[in-house]
Amino acid sequence: MESQGIYHLSYVSTGCDCLRYEQISEILESSKKHNAELGVTGILLYCNKHFFQILEGEKEAVESIFEKIAIDCRHDNVIKLQSTFIPNRQFEHWSMGFKSYNRELSPLDNFNNEEFYNYVHNQLIENEAVSLKLLANFFDLNG
Numbered sequence: 764m765e766s767q768g769i770y771h772l773s774y775v776s777t778g779c780d781c782l783r784y785e786q787i788s789e790i791l792e793s794s795k796k797h798n799a800e801l802g803v804t805g806i807l808l809y810c811n812k813h814f815f816q817i818l819e820g821e822k823e824a825v826e827s828i829f830e831k832i833a834i835d836c837r838h839d840n841v842i843k844l845q846s847t848f849i850p851n852r853q854f855e856h857w858s859m860g861f862k863s864y865n866r867e868l869s870p871l872d873n874f875n876n877e878e879f880y881n882y883v884h885n886q887l888i889e890n891e892a893v894s895l896k897l898l899a900n901f902f903d904l905n906g
């Protein structure tokens with residue numbers, strides 16, 4: 764694993780109509796706990812019912828979580844964007860970082876854009892992960 768680096772998986776999906784603050788809060792709480800147990804870190808963005816998530820860690824751990832996520836009925840249209848190995852963990856301080864672009868969910872945010880924005884832009888020089896570029900572009904556009 765060491766020589767391959769960190770397994771990095773990203774996807775987008777669409778939240779179901781029934782999703783409210785409480786359900787998203789529950790998803791976040793259980794994700795943080797579960798991911799910490801498996802040494803998985805990452806970020807989840809929510810914007811107008813759409814999710815974008817990056818998971819990183821050992822390949823087996825990330826894949827086992829993603830298998831559950833893919834069949835979770837609280838969202839659908841789960842489309843994997845990328846699965847690859849990258850040199851370093853990008854979200855080591857977040858068992859699941861969360862950033863919402865809908866004001867009613869902002870109390871759940873636990874993510875400092877500015878800190879990560881600078882970090883990602885520095886990492887991009889040596890990092891080929893297209894989902895990190897996507898994330899950096901998204902932050903460029905939306906703050």
Ligand SMILES: Cc1cc2nc3c(=O)[nH]c(=O)nc-3n(C[C@H](O)[C@H](O)[C@H](O)COP(=O)(O)O)c2cc1C
Pocket residue numbers: 776790793794795797798807814816818828831832833835837838859
């Ligand atoms: C958008 C979205 C993101 C999720 N992210 C994670 C995650 O990062 N980690 C996790 O363990 N579960 C995540 N879940 C929940 C899983 O789909 C699933 O409910 C959970 O892993 C079930 O765990 P259990 O089998 O131990 O009950 C997410 C669900 C949704 C809808």
